[in-house]
Amino acid sequence: MxxxxxxxxxxxxxxPVAGRATLGxxxxxxxRLVGVMRSGEWSAEGTTxxxxxxxxxxxxxxxxxxxxxxxxFEYKETIATGVQAALAGGFTSVACxxxxxxxxxxxxxxxxxxxxxxxxxxxxxxxxxxxxLGLRGERLAEIGEMHRxxxxxxxxxxxxxxxAALMRRALEYTCMFGIPVIAHEQDEHLAAGxxxxxxxxxxxLGLGGIPVAAEEVMVARDIALVRLTGGRLHVAHVSxxxxxxxxxxxxxxxxxxxxxxxxxxxxxTDEAVADYGTHAKMAPPxxxxxxxxxxxxxxxxxxxDAIATDHAPHHHDEKEVEFDQAANGxxxxxxxxxLVLRLAGEGVADLPTLxxxxxxxxxxxxxxxxxxxxxxxxxxxxxxDPERRWQVEARHFRxxxxxxxxxxxxxxxxxxxxxVGGRLLYDERPQAAAxxxx
Amino acid sequence: xxxxxxxxxARQVMDARAIERALVRVAHEILERNKxxxxxxxxxxxxxxxxxxxxxxxxxxxxxxxxxxPFGVVDITLYRDDLDRGLQNPxxxxxxxxxxxDGRRILLVDDVLFTGRxxxxxxxxxxxxxxxxxxxxxxxxxxxxxxxxxxxDFVGKNLPTSxxxxxxxxxxxxxxxxxxxxxxxxxx
Amino acid sequence: MAFTQRHLLGLEGVPADEITAILDTAASFKxxxxxxxxxxxxxxxxxxxxxxxxxxxxxxTSFEIAAKRLSADTINISxxxxxxxxxETLADTARNLEAMRPDAxxxxxxxxxxxxxxxxxxxCPILNAxxxxxxxxxxxxxDLLTIRGHLGRIAGLTVAIVGDILHSRVARSNLHALxxxxxxxxxxxxxxxxxxELRALGAELHTxxxxxxxxxxxxxxxxxxxxxxxxxxxxxxxEYAQYFCLTEEAVRLAKPQVIILHxxxxxxxxxxxxxxxxxxxxxxxxxxxxxxxxxxxxxxxxIARSKAExxxxxxALAEPSRRRTGGRG
Numbered sequence: 001m002x003x004x005x006x007x008x009x010x011x012x013x014x015x016p017v018a019g020r021a022t023l024g025x026x027x028x029x030x031x032r033l034v035g036v037m038r039s040g041e042w043s044a045e046g047t048t049x050x051x052x053x054x055x056x057x058x059x060x061x062x063x064x065x066x067x068x069x070x071x072x073f074e075y076k077e078t079i080a081t082g083v084q085a086a087l088a089g090g091f092t093s094v095a096c097x098x099x100x101x102x103x104x105x106x107x108x109x110x111x112x113x114x115x116x117x118x119x120x121x122x123x124x125x126x127x128x129x130x131x132x133l134g135l136r137g138e139r140l141a142e143i144g145e146m147h148r149x150x151x152x153x154x155x156x157x158x159x160x161x162x163x164a165a166l167m168r169r170a171l172e173y174t175c176m177f178g179i180p181v182i183a184h185e186q187d188e189h190l191a192a193g194x195x196x197x198x199x200x201x202x203x204x205l206g207l208g209g210i211p212v213a214a215e216e217v218m219v220a221r222d223i224a225l226v227r228l229t230g231g232r233l234h235v236a237h238v239s240x241x242x243x244x245x246x247x248x249x250x251x252x253x254x255x256x257x258x259x260x261x262x263x264x265x266x267x268x269t270d271e272a273v274a275d276y277g278t279h280a281k282m283a284p285p286x287x288x289x290x291x292x293x294x295x296x297x298x299x300x301x302x303x304x305d306a307i308a309t310d311h312a313p314h315h316h317d318e319k320e321v322e323f324d325q326a327a328n329g330x331x332x333x334x335x336x337x338x339l340v341l342r343l344a345g346e347g348v349a350d351l352p353t354l355x356x357x358x359x360x361x362x363x364x365x366x367x368x369x370x371x372x373x374x375x376x377x378x379x380x381x382x383x384x385d386p387e388r389r390w391q392v393e394a395r396h397f398r399x400x401x402x403x404x405x406x407x408x409x410x411x412x413x414x415x416x417x418x419x420v421g422g423r424l425l426y427d428e429r430p431q432a433a434a435x436x437x438x
Numbered sequence: 439x440x441x442x443x444x445x446x447x448a449r450q451v452m453d454a455r456a457i458e459r460a461l462v463r464v465a466h467e468i469l470e471r472n473k474x475x476x477x478x479x480x481x482x483x484x485x486x487x488x489x490x491x492x493x494x495x496x497x498x499x500x501x502x503x504x505x506x507x508p509f510g511v512v513d514i515t516l517y518r519d520d521l522d523r524g525l526q527n528p529x530x531x532x533x534x535x536x537x538x539x540d541g542r543r544i545l546l547v548d549d550v551l552f553t554g555r556x557x558x559x560x561x562x563x564x565x566x567x568x569x570x571x572x573x574x575x576x577x578x579x580x581x582x583x584x585x586x587x588x589x590x591d592f593v594g595k596n597l598p599t600s601x602x603x604x605x606x607x608x609x610x611x612x613x614x615x616x617x618x619x620x621x622x623x624x625x626x
Numbered sequence: 627m628a629f630t631q632r633h634l635l636g637l638e639g640v641p642a643d644e645i646t647a648i649l650d651t652a653a654s655f656k657x658x659x660x661x662x663x664x665x666x667x668x669x670x671x672x673x674x675x676x677x678x679x680x681x682x683x684x685x686x687t688s689f690e691i692a693a694k695r696l697s698a699d700t701i702n703i704s705x706x707x708x709x710x711x712x713x714e715t716l717a718d719t720a721r722n723l724e725a726m727r728p729d730a731x732x733x734x735x736x737x738x739x740x741x742x743x744x745x746x747x748x749x750c751p752i753l754n755a756x757x758x759x760x761x762x763x764x765x766x767x768x769d770l771l772t773i774r775g776h777l778g779r780i781a782g783l784t785v786a787i788v789g790d791i792l793h794s795r796v797a798r799s800n801l802h803a804l805x806x807x808x809x810x811x812x813x814x815x816x817x818x819x820x821x822x823e824l825r826a827l828g829a830e831l832h833t834x835x836x837x838x839x840x841x842x843x844x845x846x847x848x849x850x851x852x853x854x855x856x857x858x859x860x861x862x863x864x865e866y867a868q869y870f871c872l873t874e875e876a877v878r879l880a881k882p883q884v885i886i887l888h889x890x891x892x893x894x895x896x897x898x899x900x901x902x903x904x905x906x907x908x909x910x911x912x913x914x915x916x917x918x919x920x921x922x923x924x925x926x927x928x929i930a931r932s933k934a935e936x937x938x939x940x941x942a943l944a945e946p947s948r949r950r951t952g953g954r955g
Contacts (some may be wrong), residue, residue, distance in 0.1 A: 200823040204638065204739035206760030206795060276739030320717050322737035324758070515653070516666040516696075522928055523937050530926070532654030566663045 005029045006422060007042055008381060011052030015373050016059065016356035023307025026057055028379040031422035035375045046114050050424070052383055055416055058355055060092025060380030063285035063333065064362035065157075065182075065236055065260060065308035068125070070116060071109065072101025077313040077400045079113065082333075083122035085311070087426040089333040090415040092123055092380035093363070093370045094311075098130040104143035105130035110149035122212035122425055124380075126368060131156040131170050131181060137163055140170060140231075142235045147177045152366040155182035157236060158283070158328075162188050164221060171222075177262050180232040180258065180365060183222055185243070186284060190214035195287040197270040205276065205324060210285050216292070223250045226257055234365055235259040237310050241294030248303045258365045260308040261295050263339040264330055264405055268292075272405055278319045278326035279405045282312070289309040299357060300349035306362035307354075309336045313401020331401040335392055337384065338411035379422035383429075388414040447589050448606065452595060452618035457578065460594030461490065464576055465497035467592050472543060477571065479508040479539075483548040483560050484515075484531055489611040490578055491547035510535035512546075517559035539568030549607040551577040551593075554586035579618060629927045632935075634754040635741045636761035638802040645803055649771050652916070652923035654786040658695055659918055669698035672729040674931055676702045677719075678755070679735040684890060685755050685765075689732045690915070692786060692921035697928075698729070716740060720801075729929050733757070751928035759793045762922060764775045765889050766799030768917040770807070772909050773844055775916070776885050781808030786838045787813040787878075788870060789848030789897055790859070792821060796889050797848060801829055814838030818859040834872050842880040846887045847872050850897045863896055877907065885909045 009025040013036050015021070027034040027042050068082035077085075079096075086094050096113065098104030104113060117125035129151035130141045135158075143154055154174060161167045161183065170181050191214040196202050198209025219235060223246060226233045238244060238259050250257040264282065269289050272280035280286060298304040312329025319326050340358060344351045350351045356371075363371030369378055392409045394402035418426035453461070472478050475498070482491030488511050495507050511534045546560055558622035581599040599605060599620065601606055606619040629647045630639065658666055661695050674693040688704065705719070714722075716735075722742075730751045733741050738758030745752045755763040775782055785804055790799045791813045798916060805828045806812050813820050814832045817847045824831060834839035839845050850866060860866045877884060886898075886908045894900045902908065 094914070200826040203792075203821060203823045204827065206798060207757050208759075276742045317715065321715055321744075322735070322743060323739045324737050466795065516658075516668040518668075518924075521668065522933050530651050530654045530923075532657055562667065566666065569662060 002277035005034075005046065006050065006379075006419075008050045008052045008057055008383065009039065011055045011383065012058075013057045013373070014352055014355050016352050016359045016361075017372050017374070019350075019352045019356070020353055021056075026373070026381060028419070028422045031152075031379055032431050033373060033375055033377050033379050036373055037387050048245055050383075050417070054385065054387070056384040056386050058090070058382045058384060059359045059371050059373055060382050060418065060420065061358045062338065062368060063309050063311065063336070063358075064092045064095045064306055064366055065262075066094045066096050066311040067313065067329070068096040068113075069100065069313060070100060070408050071112060074367070075315055076318075078243055079116040080120040081398060081400050082313075083117065083120045083125060085397060086417060087418050087420075088398045089335070090337045090382035090418060092382065092418060092420050093126065093332045093368055094123055094224070094282045094333075094403075095118065095126040095128050095362075095366055096153055097128050097155060099158050101133060103130045103135045104128070104146070105133050105135070105150075105262060107145040109429075110146045110151055114150050123420065124370070126150070126366060127150045127193045128153045128155050128157070128182060130154065131161060132166065135159045137161050137166060140166070140173060143170075143173060143177065144191065147179065151179070153180050153182050153234065155425060157182065157184045157237070160186045160188055162217060164225065167222060168229060171225055171229040171233065173343040175229070175231050178232075178367070180234040182234045182236050183218070183261035184236050184283070185215045185218035185222065185250055186210070187214045187217050190217065190379065194285075195281065196273050197287045199270055199288060199410060201270045201273060202228050205273065207273070209359060210283075212240040212242050212287065212291075215240055215284055216246065217244045219246045220263050223255065223257060226250070226255050226368065227253075230256070232256045233258070237262050237265065237267050237308065238295060238298070238304060239291065244294045244298040247298070247362065248323070252253045255259040255312065258305045258423045259298075259303070260306040260362070261299055261304045262308060263332055263336045264309045266292060266295055266299065266307075266343065268405060273323075277405070278321070278323055279330060279403050279407070281323065282310070282330055283328040296343065296348045299343075300353065305356045305357065307340060308362065309333055310402075311399070312403075313399050314403050316402060329401050330405050331394075331397065331399050332404075333399060334397050335404060335406050335409075335411070337415060338413045339406070341413040342411075349397060353421040375431045379419055381419040382415060383417040384413055387414050388412070390414055439540035448619040448621040450617050451597060451620050452579075454610075454616035457594070457616045457618065460578060461493050462497050464592045464594055465494050465501060465544060468494065468545065468576065469498060470500060471574075471591070473500070473506050475507060477541060477543050478545060479537055479542045480545050480547060481510045481512050481535065481560070481564065483546065483556060484513045485612065486607055486609055487546075487548035489609050490549060490576075491545075494547060494576065508537040510537065512560050512563050514556055514563055518558070518561045533563060534563075535567050539564060539570050542570045544570045544573045545575045545576060546573055547555060549578050549603050549609075551575070551580045551588075551590050552583055552605075552607065554584045554588035557588050558586050577609055579605055629931060631928065633745045633754075633872055633934070634739070634751065634763050634928060635745060635754050635885045636802070637763045637766055637799045638761070640803070642805065642806050642808075642866075645767070645770070645806060646921070648767055648923055648927065649774060652767070652919040653775075655919040655926075656734065656915070656921045658922070659915065664695050665697055666695065667697045668926060669693070669696040669729070669929060672698040673727070674698045674701060674925060675723055675726075675728045676733045677723070677731055677733045677817075678703065679705050679706065679733075679740070680756070682734055682756070684914075685734065687754075688917045689755060689921050692918050693925055695918070696922055696925060698925065701728075716743055717747055720744045724748050724750070729932070730925055732850055751932050753924060753928060756795050756860050759798075760795050761799045762795040763799045763803075764917070764920055765796045765949075766803045767924075768913055768920040769800055769846065769887055770803055771916040771920055772887060772912050773885065776909055777843060777883070780804065783843040784810045784812065785844040785846060786812045786832075786842040787846045787848065788835065788838060788872065789850055790819045790874070791815055791824065791848070792819045792856060792859075793851065793854070796849050800846065807828075812838050812842070816860055817864075819854075820821060833937075835872070835876055836879055839872075839876055842884060844885055844887065845872065845877070845880060847898045847945065849889060849891065850893060853869055867896050871895065871897055871899060872902050874901050874905065874952065877902055877905070885916050887913055889913070
């Protein structure tokens with residue numbers, strides 16, 4: 001049927017590249033975008049029409065930082081459940097971190113992940129390779145081999161590269177492939193014993209703190225190394241105002257530095273830990289209200305290029321333990337978009353700008369053919385009902401992970417349908433059955 | 439009997455003078471029954487029993503000048519048998535027995551004798567301090583309805599009541615005035 | 627009097643009248659420990675579990691004596707926190723204990739917030755006997771009882787707490803309770819162990835012992851953990867002692883009637899000079915005695931409150947023996 005063409009008709013089409021949101025019809029043929037037209041500009045004959053009146057039509061969302069846990073931690077998540085969750089959240093492309101078991105430090109594991117993703121046949125999956133063998137921070141992994149197999153970046157995510165010389169070599173070597181080094185910026189010595197943001201809440205709770213400086217010193221170091229090497233640095237999950245200041249300076253200087261922020265760092269502070277709630281435990285930790293404000297401002301002005309969920313599913317048993325022993329991380333795929341819509345509602349930035357941070361922003365960093373409505377681009381589209389109210393209930397997640405800090409939140413805006421390569425792979429429209437063919 | 443109905447529906451059954459007369463009579467009876475006051479000691483049950491015990495002790499001193507009977511206080515909260523039924527207000531004010539209990543003739547004093555459970559608890563508390571030669575019981579009001587085989591040796595006033603009634607002893611030391619009230623809280 | 631706590635997880639946020647209610651109850655319990663028969667039947671048939679994931683002879687013994695003086699049956703479970711790595715999680719342990727129908731569980735655990743986790747899983751009262759670096763509320767309450775016993779009040783006093791504040795659950799509990807009751811709290815130690823954020827909790831911070839104890843009514847010395855030496859919080863124990871050991875000379879800077887407290891066990895010559903520990907102003911032994919009374923009071927209040935909650939109101943009220951004045955037999 002897609003051979004004969006599909007039209008998504010009557011929706012508000014958000015074009016993040018052009019920074020516009022206008023009424024229009026998105027025309028698809030052979031799995032690719034033909035273009036955005038006004039009604040009447042296309043012929044209804046032999047066309048499948050998807051009624052998008054009242055809906056937002058977005059380029060399929062891109063999440064450049066997820067943990068799909070496979071291979072090795074299938075009890076937390078599998079690639080199959082992860083991409084289902086991604087689809088439900090409106091994501092048509094995700095980049096998955098290599099901290100699996102075995103880690104994705106070889107072409108074989110990269111290939112395995114891609115094979116599993118092909119079998120799942122949902123959201124597109126782009127593996128991120130390990131920077132160092134076994135994520136041990138000692139020797140470079142075979143980046144070239146993995147690149148040939150399909151990785152889009154390298155990272156030792158979760159295992160900060162403490163050896164500055166290794167980081168230097170990684171930034172240099174990746175230049176050969178034009179892929180970025182994604183860095184989890186945390187000085188492990190400064191963070192030692194820390195389980196949350198170092199501040200008055202940690203002090204009250206008697207929990208070890210991770211100072212802002214633990215992130216700041218590493219970002220400063222790596223910016224210096226970018227200046228030295230010309231390599232591309234992408235700072236994962238920025239958590240602090242200090243890091244934002246460093247990024248702004250580096251970008252002003254024209255250095256090839258990009259950054260992402262998670263929805264939870266845009267909404268929550270260290271006070272979310274107040275009752276030792278382990279669903280507020282993550283690395284980097286939730287920080288202060290001032291940090292949240294700085295991150296929001298940086299997101300609006302482009303200092304931060306992307307919103308990434310750092311979707312980190314864990315088993316219930318890994319969270320229902322003493323706070324200091326609980327696993328780090330929260331799930332995010334199924335709550336990210338409504339939270340971003342809320343940012344628009346709160347006036348943090350206009351909708352096309354915010355959607356750009358979930359589409360063309362990350363796509364550009366990783367060089368993905370996604371996040372755009374340009375003719376000829378893959379027909380990856382996300383249809384959203386911006387008025388639909390719902391309440392977060394982790395038990396209804398498609399992800400295996402239930403570890404959300406947003407349980408019970410009232411959300412406005414919900415994904416209604418998702419197309420990947422022109423195929424309608426997710427359809428939760430109330431009138432799904434009424435999909436009409438003219 | 440002079441019984442007046444007060445504003446809140448409670449009926450006064452004893453006024454200050456009646457209480458005074460009753461306590462003096464009890465003091466006389468105690469002296470009569472305990473010719474030798476040597477080994478006698480008063481123990482008031484918190485909280486109103488304490489004040490009544492003090493008054494009886496004073497009365498005895500007036501009747502037989504120079505007779506100063508040792509005096510202690512028992513808080514029965516820790517000896518109650520109704521913890522599992524939930525204590526409304528589990529205040530513990532403490533027990534203070536400043537004399538050796540062994541061999542004493544203890545005169546336990548309380549305001550109202552009802553089920554007998556308070557007296558049971560007070561006796562349990564007392565024997566934790568030693569082995570008294572005997573324990574006698576003096577109360578201002580005996581309202582009946584015993585749930586344990588306990589009786590008072592000295593009674594200020596026998597007051598037949600129904601279970602639906604509540605007897606309230608008010609004393610100047612805590613309540614600002616002396617009176618005994620009876621109130622219907624529930625038909626039975 | 628108003629005691630409304632379901633558990634005692636910490637003293638932060640416990641209002642002044644409730645702290646006072648605990649102290650008043652504890653004061654009335656002290657007399658029981660002076661009797662020949664040191665036992666009252668209050669908690670007869672009740673079971674108190676002492677669940678200790680850290681070795682602590684004195685706290686555990688104090689809780690055990692407290693429970694026994696109230697006639698409760700006590701069960702001591704000594705678990706190693708590391709054994710939980712091998713198998714049972716704390717949540718599983720909690721569920722198992724719940725099935726044994728205890729009336730209260732006393733918990734000591736190396737992880738901050740472990741008692742909160744148990745309280746989420748269990749319906750019976752949880753009594754925090756020290757969780758990680760978070761709180762040790764019964765220690766602070768016994769300190770307050772000791773201070774009140776000697777100085778007659780808490781409000782308006784100046785209390786200097788000296789030592790490793792950063793890692794001290796005793797310091798946290800004392801800080802919260804002392805502030806709630808209107809005392810001025812000075813925290814004294816090297817900057818590595820006295821982070822500036824403590825000011826936000828209402829404390830004055832001092833890095834000099836002499837300034838910290840000057841004109842103080844109470845000096846509370848914390849035990850210095852020997853393992854901090856390796857973590858660069860200070861160079862050596864010797865150097866620490868040179869700056870922060872409480873000597874007679876330092877005590878003379880405080881008010882003449884100053885009292886010295888220490889949660890024990892003492893590191894003589896390290897944080898406290900022997901002459902001070904054994905001096906006339908030392909009330910360390912009173913702290914131990916008061917510890918039993920405070921723990922008796924808490925076991926009593928928490929269990930009585932939980933039973934009051936269990937008792938279904940309409941039925942229970944119908945019992946004559948429950949009624950107020952006239953109801954008392």
